[in-house]
Amino acid sequence: MMFVDTAVVTGFSVGDLLLVATALFVTLAVMMLYRAILGPTNQDRVLAVNVLGTNTVVILALLGAALGEPWFLDIALVYALLNFMMSIAISKFTVERGGVI
Known part of the structure; x- marks a missing residue:
């Protein structure tokens, strides 16, 4: 049985599909930016x-895979750690101020 890569059949390379996925995540990030600015609570x-x-971490990882640049993944890893630390800091600050319901 012969396997056919669907990306080759449709005329798109894997890099092109990863760039399309990156554009989708950028669109979702813009929508979430709206919620971050105008969130009711x-x-x-x-x-x-x-x-x-x-x-942002997913976008950097997809760009790294699509463009074949491994240093994007290094930046994504560091940013993921910073994002986690920021979440912990905000949670601690919210609990100390009594903002948790």
């Missing part, structure tokens, strides 16, 4: 900023 804003950070 502080919890909505914190969650939106966390999702923005995660989207």
Whole structure:
């Protein structure tokens, strides 16, 4: 049995498909930026900023895979660690101020 790569059949390379996925994640990040700015509550804003950070990590990883540049993955890893630390700091600050319901 012979396997056919669907990316070759449709005329798109894997890099092109990864760039399309990157564009989709950028669109989702812009939509989440709207929620981060105009969120009705502080919890909505914190969650939106966390999702923005995660989207940034995914975008960097997809770009690294699409362009064949491994240093994008290094930056994505460092940014993921910073995003995690930011989430912990915001959670601690919110609990200390008594903002948790």
